[in-house]
Structure formats: structure tokens, C-alpha cells
Amino acid sequence: MPSYSFRVNGRDVTVEAAPGLPLLWVLRDKLGITGPKFGCGIDVCKACTSHLDGAAVRPCVTPVEDVAGRDVTTIEGLASGGQLHAVQQAWIDLDVAQCGYCQPGQIMSAVDLLRRNPRPTDADIDEVINVCRCGTYPRIRAAIKRAAGLG
Known part of the structure; x- marks a missing residue:
């Protein structure tokens, strides 16, 4: 092998x-x-x-x-030197997770979005199409904006 x-x-x-x-x-x-x-x-x-x-x-x-x-x-x-990434911290601060299953993928997609576009609009965030069966999309949007310093 x-x-x-x-x-x-x-x-x-x-x-x-x-x-x-x-x-x-x-x-x-x-x-x-x-x-x-x-x-x-x-x-x-x-x-x-x-x-x-x-x-x-x-x-x-x-x-x-x-x-x-x-x-x-x-x-x-994702965390560095014992410090959570800004997206991880925003997820915690805004209590994004419900069941939590999809959240690692959601966070990693959000980090990628902010790498490519540090000031995303709602439309930009909507293009990140990770499935959340619990429907926490409004909290996901808010956390991405917080991590970007937009809200």
C-alpha cells in the first residue's frame, strides 16, 4: 500500500x-x-x-x-498559541451552535470566506452554502460579521 x-x-x-x-x-x-x-x-x-x-x-x-x-x-x-481564531470566538460569543454537528465545517468555511473577502456582505455570506439542519443561519451570519469586525 x-x-x-x-x-x-x-x-x-x-x-x-x-x-x-x-x-x-x-x-x-x-x-x-x-x-x-x-x-x-x-x-x-x-x-x-x-x-x-x-x-x-x-x-x-x-x-x-x-x-x-x-x-x-x-x-x-485553527486556534493558534492557545488563542481561538476570531471566527471560533464569535461562534462562542453568539452561541451559534445548536446541535453542533455541522459547526466545524461552518467555521472552516467562514474562515475561508474572510480570507478571501475580509468585509463580506450578506450576499457574500449567503454564498457559503454549508447545510445546517438546525437552521442556525441567522446566528452564523451574525458570527461571521462579528469576526469581520462588522457587527
Whole structure:
């Protein structure tokens, strides 16, 4: 079985995995990183959203071989130096989560949005289409705005 080396949350890892194995299963089953959630497996719900070289990706549809030599960040690696990321803090401050299942993916998508657009409008935020079965979208919007310094 081939092995793949990459960085996850600032840590160098090497895993043996079958070619084509989705990164989500490598993260969860081989590395014990459970923040990215399995929701649909077809890049629709986005509960697994993580970052690859700083940009949002869906590990459920990203083959492990595509991350060799690259940087993967999951919700577990978002905080820095014991300090929560501004988006994580806004989520807590505004009590965004209800059931919480989709929230790691929501947060990672919000961080990606703010990386690309530090002053998003409501329309920009609406383009981030992560599924939240509890319907916390108004609190998600408010948290993204707070993290951006807009509200």
C-alpha cells in the first residue's frame, strides 16, 4: 500500500492508504482527527470542510494522494498559541451552535470566506452554502460579521 506524507495542523504525518481513499477517512480513521464530520460524502453538505494550503476543501471528495506534500488544517488546528481564531470566538460569543454537528465545517468555511473577502456582505455570506439542519443561519451570519469586525 502506498504511503503519503503531508502536514496536518502543523504536524508532519505519513500514512499508508489505498489510492483514492478520501482524505476524510484518513483524517478520522487513520489519524484520529474527528472535527471534520461525515455528512453526505458527495461535497453537498460541507460538514467536513477543512483547509488545504489555506483554502477550503471537502475531504470527503479529496483523494489522499492530492494532499501529498501539502498543508491540511482542520478545526482542531485553527486556534493558534492557545488563542481561538476570531471566527471560533464569535461562534462562542453568539452561541451559534445548536446541535453542533455541522459547526466545524461552518467555521472552516467562514474562515475561508474572510480570507478571501475580509468585509463580506450578506450576499457574500449567503454564498457559503454549508447545510445546517438546525437552521442556525441567522446566528452564523451574525458570527461571521462579528469576526469581520462588522457587527
